[in-house]
Each structure stands twice: as structure tokens, then as C-alpha cells.
Amino acid sequence: xxxxxxxxxxxxxxxxxxxxxxxxxxxxxxxxxxxxxxxxxxxxxxxxxxxxxxxxxxxxxxxxxxxxxxxxxxxxxxxxxxxxxxxxxxxxxxxxxxxxxxxxxxxxxxxxxxxxxxxxxxxxxxxxxxxxxxxxxxxxxxxxxxxxxxxxxxxxxxxxxxxxxxxxxxxxxxxxxxxxxxxxxxxxxxxxxxxxxxxxxxxxxxxxxxxxxxxxxxxxxxxxxxxxxxxxxxxxxxxxxxxxxxxxxxxxxxxxxxxxxxxxxxxxxxxxxxxxxxxxxxxxxxxxxxxxxxxxxxxxxxxxxxxxxxxxxxxxxxxxxxxxxxxxxxxxxxxxxxxxxxxxxxxxxxxxxxxxxxxxxxxxxxxxxxxxxxxxxxxxxxxxxxxxxxxxxxxxxxxxxxxxxx
Amino acid sequence: xxxxxxxxxxxxxxxxxxxxxxxxxxxxxxxxxxxxxxxxxxxxxxxxxxxxxxxxxxxxxxxxxxxxxxxxxxxxxxxxxxxxxxxxxxxxxxxxxxxxxxxxxxxxxxxxxxxxxxxxxxxxxxxxxxxxxxxxxxxxxxxx
Numbered sequence: 371x372x373x374x375x376x377x378x379x380x381x382x383x384x385x386x387x388x389x390x391x392x393x394x395x396x397x398x399x400x401x402x403x404x405x406x407x408x409x410x411x412x413x414x415x416x417x418x419x420x421x422x423x424x425x426x427x428x429x430x431x432x433x434x435x436x437x438x439x440x441x442x443x444x445x446x447x448x449x450x451x452x453x454x455x456x457x458x459x460x461x462x463x464x465x466x467x468x469x470x471x472x473x474x475x476x477x478x479x480x481x482x483x484x485x486x487x488x489x490x491x492x493x494x495x496x497x498x499x500x501x502x503x504x505x506x507x508x509x510x511x512x513x514x515x516x517x518x519x520x521x522x523x524x525x526x527x528x529x530x531x532x533x534x535x536x537x538x539x540x541x542x543x544x545x546x547x548x549x550x551x552x553x554x555x556x557x558x559x560x561x562x563x564x565x566x567x568x569x570x571x572x573x574x575x576x577x578x579x580x581x582x583x584x585x586x587x588x589x590x591x592x593x594x595x596x597x598x599x600x601x602x603x604x605x606x607x608x609x610x611x612x613x614x615x616x617x618x619x620x621x622x623x624x625x626x627x628x629x630x631x632x633x634x635x636x637x638x639x640x641x642x643x644x645x646x647x648x649x650x651x652x653x654x655x656x657x658x659x660x661x662x663x664x665x666x667x668x669x670x671x672x673x674x675x676x677x678x679x680x681x682x683x684x685x686x687x688x689x690x691x692x693x694x695x696x697x698x699x700x701x702x703x704x705x706x707x708x709x710x711x712x713x714x715x716x717x718x719x720x721x722x723x724x725x726x727x728x729x730x731x732x733x734x735x736x737x738x739x740x741x742x743x744x745x746x747x748x749x750x751x752x753x754x755x756x757x758x759x760x761x762x763x764x765x766x767x768x769x770x771x772x773x774x775x776x
Numbered sequence: 777x778x779x780x781x782x783x784x785x786x787x788x789x790x791x792x793x794x795x796x797x798x799x800x801x802x803x804x805x806x807x808x809x810x811x812x813x814x815x816x817x818x819x820x821x822x823x824x825x826x827x828x829x830x831x832x833x834x835x836x837x838x839x840x841x842x843x844x845x846x847x848x849x850x851x852x853x854x855x856x857x858x859x860x861x862x863x864x865x866x867x868x869x870x871x872x873x874x875x876x877x878x879x880x881x882x883x884x885x886x887x888x889x890x891x892x893x894x895x896x897x898x899x900x901x902x903x904x905x906x907x908x909x910x911x912x913x914x915x916x917x918x919x920x
Binding site: 414415418420422423458461585586587588589601603606607608671673675682684686688696697699701705706709710 | 797798800801823825826827828830832841843845847848849850851852854874875876878879880900901902903904913914
């Protein structure tokens, strides 16, 4: 068959430029022969915001808030890696209490992010029960975040030299109880995914990444840990309180979508364990000792990493002795993980492609803004002030115990 | 033998400088023409994971830092090189050795205007098609 005839037999199926399920801007071009995917082209950049460039025009403290907005779901991972980088640059040692609080926020984020993925994975398979249940149990995690930080997502907790807000010892018992209540639904998910014939049929042996492929493509996070590569920055290059509490790295061997789901579910149980260990640790440290009081940042360079829910976040900061970074490089884990779809999706069918492309838990740039407008009068129903007022009221309700999840 | 010692032995005097910034951060300075060979030593022979590369516009030229992570020890090896020719910056691509370096080299190509020789697919990654060809956002003096 000549090249020309081959081309005639290939059909292009576009997914994007706005992903119908993930509601994010990317463009996957699936080249298929019949049902089989033979080639994949990925186009991105629809929403490039130039954050690295913006970081060069802000001072060090402002950058922590800026990088929080790289992603709406990993909103703690980027400032976490950034403060690690600046502390590496300036040789800053932070107080133990701040280390514990940082790890608590990092793990709460992993919990809600993995639950979000689990729900979406169900949705992608057309199994909306999983979606609704996973998102239902994500809410209590967000309530814990709100109780500790005042916010569901953008926490603004990280600062160079420590954290901005303390967790009072009197609040620990309440947070502990909220964490305890998470274990039952997480165990339920573990049982449900392991036993469910529909999930097995749709995910076992689908989109396999072998161990060697995972290493060759320099992949990260649950994507490689499901292929038998035991890497985790929290253990390999310890920071914050991860070497002060007891937990283990979850690794499975098969590299298919099912194993990626299992890694994430088992990791959530480890996260609860880490949070509890950190809460124990908080009791041993003194309230209020959360800041190393950094005065200035010298010239030099620093590298900071954090194991985000999707894998290692990498920040490189170069300072020239002024109050702003001369260069700030940000590498989110999806930047390495998304190209691997070129191997995992090829050879599979179109019907599997949706879940395979989602199995790395891709995150493009997902901070969307919302405005509620009355179409008849063209007026905004909720203004920015209204939203702030509503959100502050809810935080107060959660803290006083009036708020009950529906 | 540590990774620094292996690199020193294999490159000999072509390694300009190898130093330890602290217990977990190491730097290896090489000339641009030695980059592919050094990348091959770190990635293929020593089993380091390629984390990312950062391109920087400095007064002396374009600096590229290739960050490699040794996950067994938690160390980061940063391979550093300087392209002195600011008018026509060119360097060999490492994508033939590490396939997943494709995107970051495309990004440095569009953001800093560095040309990567032997890159299999050197086109824009993030910038839109109607962005001017001669304007590079991450170069010094370029405004948003």
C-alpha cells in the first residue's frame, strides 16, 4: 500500500480545542484507522499566561501568591515548591511547627485532588455514580481546608520562612475528628474500585505504560508509581515534615489505568496518616512559632521541589540580590506526563482514549473565572464583594459548627 | 564512584567546572558542544531523571541549565552551559537522547530564540501563530 492510500484510510478525530469533559483548553488530534488509534498529536498553549515572566516583575513575597494561581487544584503545590526553592537559595531553616503545617496543607490538597480525579475518571467512563460519590466525599476535605486556612482552594498559607497562619492547639481535636471521618469513605472507594466489574472491564490492561517507558519518558507521580518506579520527592529529597512522620510510598506494577487509580486511592489513605502524624507533631511544638522572619534574599540560585498530587513540581529561582527574582522557572508535572499519552493511547481504541488521556490526571491551566449575569437585564447578580461576603460567612459557619455538609 | 566522579573521569578537561553547592545540589559546567555527550552520561549511564531545562538571558549570553534528578540519593545535578553568541544562539538538541525534552526545547526556542540543531520537531509550543517572529518574551528588555 502506498503512503497516499494509507492516508486515505486514516481518519482524524479531534478532541478539543476545549476538552468536552475536562473543560480545559487543549487539543488532542487522534489519527485512527477504524477503531484503532495510530497516532496522536497534542497542541497546547491556548491559555498561556506568561507567569514566569510576571514573576520577574514581582517581589519575592508576591510571587508566592502569583504561583498559587498557576493551577486551581494544585494551589498549594506551586507555592510549596517555590518557598522550598527560595529557602534553598538563601539557606533558610524554618521552624518545626511551620514544617508540620506545610505538610498538612500539602496532603489535604492531595486528598481533594485525587478525589476530584477519581470522580472525573468515573465520569469519563460514563459511570456517573463514581463521579457523584467521589465529589460528595471531596466536600468534607475542602471543609477541613476552609477550617484551617479560611479558603477552599487558594490557601495563601505559604511564605518564605514559614507559614502565614497557625493551627491552634485547641483546634487539633476537631480537625482530627474530621480526618477520622474521611477514612470510612476512602476504604469504601478502595473496596468499590477493587470489586467493581465495570471499572475492571474498562481500565484493566488499558493504556499500559511499562516500567522502561516510564523511565525513558522521565514521567512523574502516580503515573510512574503505577508502573513500578518507586520515586517520590517527599521521600527522596525530604522537605517540610515528610521525614518526621511515618508513611510509605505506594507502588504498583501493571502500569494500566486501573493501577493508576489504585495508587491514587491508596495514597489518600497515606495522606490521612501523614496529616494525623503532623497533628501529633503540632502538639509538641509551641503555638505561634511559625515564621523564621526572613529579611532579605541574597544573590544566588535555588531549586525547590514538591510532590504534588500529579507528581514532582519543580521550581528554579535565581536571585541577583534585589527584592525580585531574576529568573523563575516553573515546571508542573503534567508538562512531563502529558506527552506520554503518545505511547499509552496508541494501539488502543477510540473508546479507551478518553480515559487513557485522562489517566495521567492532566492539568493544563485550570483557573477559570465565573460571573453570574441576568440575561434579561444584563446585570451581574453576584458581585466580587458578594462572593467574598458569602465565602467568609461560610468559613465562620464551618468553624462554629453550624455548617453541615448536605 | 559518585556521579560527579564519573562525569569528571569521562569528560576529563572538557568539564569546565564541577562543584557542590550544598549536600543535595551539584553543578557541572560544560561547553555547548559537549552537552549531548554529558547528557548521555547522566541520563543513559548514570540513570538520572531529566527534570527540566531552564533557559536564561544573561549579559554574557544565553545560559541553559539542564536539571537532572538522581532519585536514589535525592541529589539534583544541574548541567550548565553558556551560548556566548547572542545574535545567533544555537546548540545541539538533547531530544534525540531524551525524547521528553522535546517540549522544553520548543519552549526555549520560542521564548528565547535559541535554535536547537537536530531537533525533530522545532516549532512553537505555547505562543500563538500570530505572535511576531522576531519577538522573544523571555529575553531581557522584552515587556509583557
